[in-house]
Each structure stands twice: as C-alpha cells, then as structure tokens.
Amino acid sequence: MNIWAVLAINSITFGGLLFLLSAGFSLIFGLMRIPNLTHGSMFMLGGYIGASMTLTYHLPFWLAALIAALAMAVFGGLIERFLLRRLANSVLAQVLVTLGLALIIADFCLMIWSGDPIMVDTPSALAGGTRALGLFFPTYRIAIILIAVVIAAALWALLERTRLGAMIRAGVDDPEMARVVGIRVSRLFTIVFCLGAALAGFAGLMGAPILSVYPGLDFDMLPLALVVVILGGVGSLLGSLIGSLVIGFIYNFGLVMLPELAYFVLFLPMVVVLVLRPQGLFGRHAP
Amino acid sequence: MHLNRRKFLAGTAVAAGAAAFSIPSIAQAKSVKVGLLADKTGPLAEGGIQMEQGITAFLKSKNFTLAGQKVDFIVADTGSNPAQAKTKAQELIERDHVHFILGPLAAFEMLAISDYVAQHKTPILSLAAADDLSQRKPNPYLARASATSSQAMHVMGDYARKVMGLKRVVCIDSDFAFGYEQQGGFQQVFEDEGGCVVKKLWAPLGTPDFTPFIAQIQDCDGVCQGFAAAAPVKFMKQYADVGLKLPVCGGETAGDDALLPHFGPEAAGLITACPYTIDYKSDSNAKFKAEMAKEFQTVAGFYAAGMYVSGMVIEAGLKALHGDVSNPEQTIKALRAVNLQDTPRGPVHFDHFGNVVGNIFVRKIEKVGGKLTNVTQKTYTNVSQFWTYDEKKYLAQPAYTRAWPPVKACKA
Numbered sequence: 001m002n003i004w005a006v007l008a009i010n011s012i013t014f015g016g017l018l019f020l021l022s023a024g025f026s027l028i029f030g031l032m033r034i035p036n037l038t039h040g041s042m043f044m045l046g047g048y049i050g051a052s053m054t055l056t057y058h059l060p061f062w063l064a065a066l067i068a069a070l071a072m073a074v075f076g077g078l079i080e081r082f083l084l085r086r087l088a089n090s091v092l093a094q095v096l097v098t099l100g101l102a103l104i105i106a107d108f109c110l111m112i113w114s115g116d117p118i119m120v121d122t123p124s125a126l127a128g129g130t131r132a133l134g135l136f137f138p139t140y141r142i143a144i145i146l147i148a149v150v151i152a153a154a155l156w157a158l159l160e161r162t163r164l165g166a167m168i169r170a171g172v173d174d175p176e177m178a179r180v181v182g183i184r185v186s187r188l189f190t191i192v193f194c195l196g197a198a199l200a201g202f203a204g205l206m207g208a209p210i211l212s213v214y215p216g217l218d219f220d221m222l223p224l225a226l227v228v229v230i231l232g233g234v235g236s237l238l239g240s241l242i243g244s245l246v247i248g249f250i251y252n253f254g255l256v257m258l259p260e261l262a263y264f265v266l267f268l269p270m271v272v273v274l275v276l277r278p279q280g281l282f283g284r285h286a287p
Numbered sequence: 288m289h290l291n292r293r294k295f296l297a298g299t300a301v302a303a304g305a306a307a308f309s310i311p312s313i314a315q316a317k318s319v320k321v322g323l324l325a326d327k328t329g330p331l332a333e334g335g336i337q338m339e340q341g342i343t344a345f346l347k348s349k350n351f352t353l354a355g356q357k358v359d360f361i362v363a364d365t366g367s368n369p370a371q372a373k374t375k376a377q378e379l380i381e382r383d384h385v386h387f388i389l390g391p392l393a394a395f396e397m398l399a400i401s402d403y404v405a406q407h408k409t410p411i412l413s414l415a416a417a418d419d420l421s422q423r424k425p426n427p428y429l430a431r432a433s434a435t436s437s438q439a440m441h442v443m444g445d446y447a448r449k450v451m452g453l454k455r456v457v458c459i460d461s462d463f464a465f466g467y468e469q470q471g472g473f474q475q476v477f478e479d480e481g482g483c484v485v486k487k488l489w490a491p492l493g494t495p496d497f498t499p500f501i502a503q504i505q506d507c508d509g510v511c512q513g514f515a516a517a518a519p520v521k522f523m524k525q526y527a528d529v530g531l532k533l534p535v536c537g538g539e540t541a542g543d544d545a546l547l548p549h550f551g552p553e554a555a556g557l558i559t560a561c562p563y564t565i566d567y568k569s570d571s572n573a574k575f576k577a578e579m580a581k582e583f584q585t586v587a588g589f590y591a592a593g594m595y596v597s598g599m600v601i602e603a604g605l606k607a608l609h610g611d612v613s614n615p616e617q618t619i620k621a622l623r624a625v626n627l628q629d630t631p632r633g634p635v636h637f638d639h640f641g642n643v644v645g646n647i648f649v650r651k652i653e654k655v656g657g658k659l660t661n662v663t664q665k666t667y668t669n670v671s672q673f674w675t676y677d678e679k680k681y682l683a684q685p686a687y688t689r690a691w692p693p694v695k696a697c698k699a
Contacts (some may be wrong), residue, residue: 006502006529014496107328115333117517119524119551129530136530210525211495212549214517216330220493255490255499259462262491 005135007252013141015248016148017210020203021221022228023155023240024196029287030172030235031192034091037098038079039200040222041105046072046201047213048109051118061123061205069202076197080190088186102218110215117214120205140209147206148244151199155237168192172235173284223267224251230270233283242281318357319605319612321346322379323594324390324400329367330493331516334392334590337545338414341591342389344578345598353598354605365391369399376400380407386612389597390414392590394436394464401426408615410622412597414590418468419686421642421672428615429641430622432600433593434562434672436465437472437687439539440513441674442647442667443560444476447536450649450665451558453477453509455485455697459500460513462489462689469513469538471687476674477511483697489689497522501529509533515540520549527553534558542652545588547659550652554659557652563592563632564648565661571599572631587631596630603627633668644671 021043028036046068053064079101087093121127122140129138159165170178171188179185204213211217224247232243247266254265278286323342326335339362351358361383363375372391379385380403388404388411391397397415404411410428413420416436420426447453456477460466466489474484485507488500497518504510510533514522519541526535535557542559565576565587575595579587604622605612612618619641626636633646647670650661673681685691 003502003505007499010496010498010502014498110328110332115331115336116546116549117333117520119520119549121551129528131530138528138530141528210521210528212517212521212524214520215332216493216517217495220495224495251496252499252502255494256503259489262494 002134003256005133007256008249009135009137010141011249011252012245013144013248014251015245016145017203017207018224018228018247019148019241019244020144020151020199020206022225022232022244023151023237024199024203025225026229026232026235026237026240027168027192028196029229030284031168031175032084032094032189033287034084034094034098035226035287036193036196037095037222038101038105039196039225040218040220041102042072042076042197042200043204043207043221044213044218045075045105045109045204047120047204047208047217048113048118049201050205051120051208051213052113054120055118061120065202065205068205069198072201072204073194073198077190077194079197080193084193085186085189102222106215106218113213115215117212118208119212120208122209144206144210152237152241159237164191227267227270229280230287231273231280233280234287235284236280236282239280239282317610318359319353319387319610320359320361320383320385321387321389321601322361322363322383322385324363324365324372324375324379324388324392324396326367326392326396327362327364329365331367331393333516333545335365335367335390337585337588337590338390338392338594340579340583340585341587341594342598344575344582344591345595347582348574348578349602353602354610356605356610361385365396367393367396369396372396373399373403376404380404380409385409386618387412387601389594401429404428410615410619412600412622414593414597416465416468418672421638421640422682423686425640427641428619430597430600430619430625430637431641432597432635432637432643433589434539434647435642436468436538437475438642438670438672438674439560439562439647440469440472441476442649442670443511443536443538443558444473444478444482445480445667445674446558446560446649446665447473447509447511448477448480448482451509451534451536453482453534453536455483455507456509456511457485457488457504457507458511459488459490459497459504461515461518462491465515466513467689468687470511471692472674473511473513473538474692475687478692484692484694485697487694497525498529501526501531504531504533507533510535511537512541513538519543520546520551520554523554523557524551527551536560539563539589542650542661543588543590544661545586545590547586547652547661550659552654552659554652555654558649558664559652559661560647560649561589562643562645562647563589564650564663566650566663567631567633567646567648567666569629569631569633571629575631592631596627596632596635599627599630600625600635633666638671640672642672644669646670 050064050068053059126140228243232239325338365372394417418435458470537559539561544565603625607621623637635645647667649665650663
C-alpha cells in the first residue's frame with residue numbers, strides 16, 4: 001500500500017468534509033463579522049440528531065441528514081433572532097454568547113445522549129470500497145468529495161445567480177452601503193445564520209460514519225473550521241473550498257511527516273496568513 | 288419591647304436562618320462519608336458517568352449501609368480537567384470531611400491532586416492508572432483496585448506473542464502518558480519474548496481522523512492500540528476504511544464492554560486485555576450486571592466495575608476496622624489488607640504499594656446472537672503491576688515514556 005497515495009486521497013476526502021463544515025462558518029464570518037463559535041457544536045448536534053434518526057427511528061440516511069439540517073436551521077434562526085440580534089451593538093458580546101452557547105450545547109448533548117460515542121453505519125449503498133492499483137478506495141469517502149462538490153456548486157449558484165446571493169455578497173462587501181441601498185441586512189443575517197447552521201448540521205451527519213459522534217467532537221472540529229476560513233478568506237466560497245483542500249493536505253501529510261509538531265504545522269499557515277495577508281487567499285476583507 | 292413589623296420580620300428571618308443550619312445530631316456523627324471525583328462533563332464524561340453508576344449501584348444494593356454504618360455519598364464533577372479536580376478534592380476534604388475518596392478517572396487529574404490528598408491523609412481509591420503512583424512516586428494513601436496503565440498490557444504482550452503468534456507489531460496510541468505507559472508495558476513483554484515492535488505512532492489527543500496514522504502501518508503482522516474514551520470506536524471504523532485486515536489487539540479501554548453497543552461490525556475480532564470482562568462467571572458479577580441493567584439500562588464496563596469493586600473494598604475495610612475510620616493510617620492499612628474472593632472481576636488483593644493484584648482477562652469481540660460482545664479467551668490470574676519481573680529490577684528501569692522503551696531495528 002503506497003502511503004503517499006493513501007494520504008493524498010484522504011487529504012481530498014477530509015478536505016471535502018472540512019468544506020461542508022466551514023462553508024457555513026465562512027459565510028457567517030463574512031457577513032456578520034463574527035466567528036461563530038457555536039459552529040462546532042451545531043456540527044456535533046446535527047450529528048447526534050441525525051444519528052438518532054437513523055439508529056432509533058430507522059430513517060434512511062439521507063432523510064436523517066435533511067432533518068438534521070432543518071433542525072439546525074431552526075435552531076440557528078432562534079439563536080440569531082433572539083440572542084445575537086439583541087447584542088448587535090457589540091461584536092465581542094456576540095462572540096462570547098456563541099462560546100457560551102457552545103458550552104451549553106455540549107452539556108445538553110451529554111444529558112440527552114450520554115457520554116458514549118455513537119457510530120453511524122455507512123449507508124449500505126456506499127459501504128465497502130474498491131481495490132485498484134494496490135490501494136483501497138472507501139466508497140463513502142469518495143462520495144463525500146462528490147457531495148462537497150454538489151453543495152459547493154449549489155452555494156455558488158445561490159451566491160452568484162440569485163438576488164438573495166447578490167444581497168449577501170453586497171452585505172459581505174459593505175454592510176453600511178447595503179443598508180443605504182435598501183437591503184434589509186438584519187434579515188440577511190438571520191437567513192445566512194440559518195443556512196450556515198443547516199450546513200453544519202448536515203456536515204455533522206455526513207462526517208458521522210467516519211468520525212462517529214461523541215462529546216468533544218465540537219471542539220475537535222471547530223479549530224479546523226477556523227483555520228480553513230482564515231486561510232481561504234472570510235466570506236469567500238472559493239476560499240473555503242481551496243482552504244479546505246489545503247488544510248486537508250496539511251493535516252494528513254503534516255501528521256505523518258512531523259507528528260510531534262502536528263497542531264503547530266496546522267496552525268502555522270493561519271498565523272502566517274494573519275500577519276502577511278489578513279484577508280486570506282480569496283477573502284474580500286480582513287476578519 | 289415594642290413589637291413592630293420590622294422587628295417581627297427580622298426575628299422571623301433569624302429564626303428561619305437558625306433552623307436552616309443543620310444541628311449535628313449524635314446519630315449523624317457515626318456515618319461514613321465517601322466522596323467520588325468523576326468527570327461528569329468534558330471529553331472524558333463517558334467514563335465518569337459510568338464510574339458514578341458503578342458505585343451508586345453498589346451502594347444502592349447495600350442500602351447505603353456498609354458494615355453497619357450509614358454512608359454519606361457525595362459526588363463531585365472534575366470536568367475532565369486537573370484544576371477543577373483539585374478544587375473539588377479540596378471541597379471534599381476540607382468542606383465535606385470525607386473519609387474516603389473514590390476516583391478520579393484520569394491520570395492527569397490524579398497527578399494534580401495526589402500530593403494534596405496525601406498531605407491531608409485521605410485514603411483514595413483511584414481508578415486513574417498512572418503507573419508511578421504505585422511505583423516510583425508512591426502515594427501512601429492509595430488503594431487502587433483497577434490497575435496500572437501497563438498492568439493489562441503486559442498480559443497483552445504475552446498473549447500477542449505466545450497465543451496470537453505475532454512477531455512484528457506496530458503500536459499506535461494517543462500522545463499522552465496513558466498511551467506511553469500502555470504501549471511501553473506491551474513492548475517490554477512482547478520484545479522480551481522474542482517479538483519486535485516495528486514502530487510506535489502517537490496521535491495527538493483530539494485527533495478527529497486517524498487515517499494519516501493508520502496509513503503508516505506497514506511491514507508488520509499485527510497492530511496494538513490503547514485508545515480510550517470515544518476514540519476506540521472511530522479508530523476501528525477508520526482502520527477498516529483504510530482496508531487493513533491485520534489483527535488488532537488492545538488495552539483495557541480499547542474494547543471496553545460499555546462501548547460494545549456502539550462499535551460497528553468492523554470491530555469483530557478485536558482482542559483486548561482488561562481487568563474486568565462482561566462474561567466472567569461469578570455471583571457478584573451476575574449481581575453487578577443485573578443492577579447496572581436495572582438501575583441505568585446500560586452495559587457494565589471497566590469504569591463502572593472498577594468503582595463497584597472499590598466499593599466492595601471499602602466495605603471489607605470498614606468491617607476490619609469495626610467501623611472506626613478516625614485514624615487514616617489504620618484505615619489505609621486495613622484497605623490494603625483487604626483480600627476478596629468474589630468480586631465482579633474475581634479475587635483481588637493489594638501489593639505493598641496499594642496496587643491491585645488480580646485477574647486480567649484476554650477477550651475477543653465476537654458477534655453472538657446478532658450483537659457484539661466480549662468473549663473471554665484466556666484468564667491470567669494473580670497479575671501484579673510488575674508482571675513476572677523482579678520488583679527491584681523493574682523499579683530501577685526508567686518509567687514508560689514516549690521514548691522508552693526505545694524502538695530498535697528488528698532482526699530480519
């Protein structure tokens with residue numbers, strides 16, 4: 001088994017999962033100018049809800065993923081409307097609220113699902129893998145790449161080809177001017193927060209057959225989303241995509257080549273970017 | 288005195304306040320106070336919750352009365368972090384005046400509180416496996432009924448070599464003390480019996496995806512892992528996803544019975560060594576499993592069993608002391624002198640460091656009746672923390688760390 005080939009494939013698939021996780025984070029950060037520290041928790045909660053749907057209620061995997069996304073969208077909308085909007089004057093307060101919520105959600109999940117890790121079975125259509133060229137290609141992981149591409153295309157179409165997308169892009173570029181022109185930016189905030197939360201919840205169940213769902217998943221994944229978005233650029237879809245791939249590669253190859261410096265290697269690009277080019281590779285403005 | 292409304296309200300408040308303070312009654316002074324330090328929140332919460340369940344099941348079965356004494360049971364949440372563990376230990380000792388501390392779970396929590404607890408002469412029945420607390424830096428008030436990190440892995444090294452017939456093994460574990468001590472114990476026995484550890488891979492705590500490490504497993508005929516908490520479940524899944532089919536063996540947490548309902552089918556075939564196993568035939572194990580199922584609807588595992596057995600040790604100690612826990616030196620001596628034959632893990636007694644000597648079970652995960660369960664393959668009896676090594680020689684060698692025992696080139 002050629003280790004470099006395995007790592008390369010896993011880099012791309014891990015990058016796909018990271019894209020699903022961080023696309024929403026990037027949009028929220030870009031439009032609302034706040035790093036949503038609840039994002040990892042919404043990933044985890046979506047994973048738990050989806051896992052319960054498949055394991056307890058025996059719903060099909062894709063339906064469970066949809067339910068997880070919708071549940072997180074509603075949850076995200078409630079957070080934005082009733083908590084974040086009241087603190088619209090203070091960005092710091094909003095960030096702290098998201099952090100507090102993350103801790104509350106973590107305890108809430110512990111109460112409902114207890115501390116045991118929940119492994120979701122790979123959907124049977126995508127189980128197993130193919131052996132070719134002396135390597136083993138797990139079908140589900142390849143499918144994650146395709147799902148990430150489809151979601152990326154859908155988000156691109158939303159942002160570039162719809163009026164809503166144009167308004168969101170305007171809000172990301174310059175919220176004050178957008179308001180002057182008549183765009184209801186606060187309503188956009190709610191929509192984008194719901195969308196970001198839905199993506200996170202969906203990603204949570206997508207990741208569950210690989211990562212399982214367990215207490216601590218939220219803070220295991222949140223730093224990765226942060227690194228991807230800082231590197232790729234806040235508010236940029238292309239940035240999230242490229243950033244996810246880059247971090248996927250750094251994660252896999254870095255852990256192999258420099259295991260003692262694992263997380264240092266992962267966060268060094270973020271530090272370099274913040275110092276040299278704060279808006280990231282494709283960002284429109286500094287975070 | 289002119290009674291006006293203000294004085295009346297003030298008087299009522301004082302009276303109510305005085306009533307709220309409990310008046311120590313003579314009967315209350317006879318109760319034994321037992322404090323539990325468990326991670327009820329945080330990443331280690333899974334084990335902490337089971338610890339509480341295990342000891343609660345024991346105390347409930349005895350109606351909270353041990354050796355004729357009423358037991359005051361206090362639970363404190365360490366939050367999976369050492370600073371909070373220290374704070375809670377202080378509360379238990381200085382505010383609640385506990386006679387015994389059960390737990391904590393994690394070695395880093397135990398190391399944070401060990402000196403403090405020893406200073407305050409409080410007997411502690413720890414689950415935490417840090418080797419040196421009963422070896423090179425012993426805590427004189429420790430009675431550990433679970434095991435050291437390496438205790439079960441010495442057995443795994445022997446079984447992997449002699450029964451599984453493995454010759455070259457890649458060790459993979461989490462990058463912290465529990466991982467180092469487990470793999471060190473495995474490596475020492477495995478190599479002393481002619482095997483060779485080809486490489487040791489360390490995954491940082493909190494690694495979501497082990498695939499980069501699994502991809503480095505090559506040039507061997509078996510894998511040894513010692514993951515804990517949630518990691519064993521996803522490790523086995525990710526291992527299968529990479530397409531590897533080499534046999535995997537592991538430590539006490541890697542195949543924990545409590546995780547059995549959560550493993551996917553890829554975990555079948557995993558062989559682990561543990562101080563407790565679900566199919567051990569003893570009256571008390573049958574009782575223990577029934578109580579766990581009834582009270583908590585859960586499968587009993589190593590964490591719960593460790594605390595249940597510790598509860599039994601406290602009971603036996605109290606019997607020997609005739610209920611007198613006023614002298615800590617006598618108390619710890621009585622605890623370490625306990626020798627039980629019928630426990631959920633079989634016979635237990637303690638060595639002179641306060642660490643348990645007892646059974647270690649080697650078991651394999653198999654599908655029985657449509658569900659995964661642990662099936663005992665071999666029982667090693669009377670296993671001490673030093674394996675078959677001479678105690679003085681063992682203590683003279685370095686503690687197991689990331690770099691020791693070193694990985695040497697294998698012969699052919």
